[in-house]
Amino acid sequence: MTKADLWTRVLCLLALAAGAHAATATGTQTLAVNLGAIGDVAVVQSSVRLVHTGSIFASFTASITVQYQIRTTISTGSGFLTAQAAGNFSPSNGPSIGNGDLTYTCSGATLGTGCSGNQTVSTSSQTSVVTVGSGACTGAGCAGANPNSVTVNMILADSPVFKTANYSASLTFSISSL
Numbered sequence: 549m550t551k552a553d554l555w556t557r558v559l560c561l562l563a564l565a566a567g568a569h570a571a572t573a574t575g576t577q578t579l580a581v582n583l584g585a586i587g588d589v590a591v592v593q594s595s596v597r598l599v600h601t602g603s604i605f606a607s608f609t610a611s612i613t614v615q616y617q618i619r620t621t622i623s624t625g626s627g628f629l630t631a632q633a634a635g636n637f638s639p640s641n642g643p644s645i646g647n648g649d650l651t652y653t654c655s656g657a658t659l660g661t662g663c664s665g666n667q668t669v670s671t672s673s674q675t676s677v678v679t680v681g682s683g684a685c686t687g688a689g690c691a692g693a694n695p696n697s698v699t700v701n702m703i704l705a706d707s708p709v710f711k712t713a714n715y716s717a718s719l720t721f722s723i724s725s726l
Contacts, residue, residue, distance in 0.1 A: 585625055587618040587723035590695070598704050608704040614677065615695040617686040618659070618725050627660065627680035627725040631700065633671045634718040641711040645671050649705040650717070656699045659684060659692035666703070674722060 591614055598608035618627045631652070633645045643649040650669040654662035660680035667675045678698050687694045 583619070585619055585621050585627070585725035587616065587627055587629075587725040588695075589614060589616045589629060589721050589723040591615075591721055592697075596702070598702060600706065605706045605708060607706060610702045612700040612702060612719075613697055614700055614721050615697045616659075616678070616723050617695045618680055618723060619685045620680055620682050620725050622683045625682040625684070625726050627678075627684065627723065628674075628676065629660075629678040629680075629698065629721065629723050630674035631667075631669060631677050632674045632720050632722070633669050634720055635671060637715040637717045639713055639715065642713055642715045643704055643707075643710055645669055645717060649707075651703045653701045653703070654678065654698055655701060656697070658698070659686065659690075659696040662698055669719070677721065680725075 591612060593612060596610045596612055598610045600606065600608050614629065616629055620627045633650070636645050637643050637649075648668045651666045652663075652669065653666055654677055656662070657678045660678040662678055663676045667677075669675060677700060684691070686692065686696050
């Protein structure tokens with residue numbers, strides 16, 4: 549090996565060594581997210597038939613299972629599951645929501661506090677089903693089941709003045725979370 553060959557090899561090694569010193573850089577990014585209060589509601593049964601039980605002119609009853617998921621703000625939050633009739637019973641000449649013929653009670657709320665006593669269904673305002681306090685949530689790491697649920701026990705008065713017919717009305721369940 550000649551002196552020139554030796555210098556060529558040294559220069560090649562130096563060039564390779566210089567390329568091996570790659571530059572690296574790092575950067576950081578702060579991520580921010582505002583997780584707000586939120587809720588979701590679903591009614592398990594697509595329709596419910598009220599059934600007559602007991603003596604003549606005793607009330608018609610049925611149970612509705614309402615499932616809900618909710619997250620309320622930590623210190624001042626609250627959540628509300630409510631019910632409201634979309635309109636009166638149809639056809640007319642039968643039970644009337646406006647006359648207070650349809651009521652309900654609540655039982656088995658897995659998160660929050662179910663309504664207390666009989667609630668009269670209204671077409672003009674929402675009535676309470678479940679009230680949830682601050683810092684509540686549904687899912688892993690939270691109290692209660694996922695989804696949470698409550699049973700709404702419907703009670704329809706029966707009166708001899710109601711005309712015979714098949715009557716129907718629609719209820720809307722809503723959830724709000726602060």
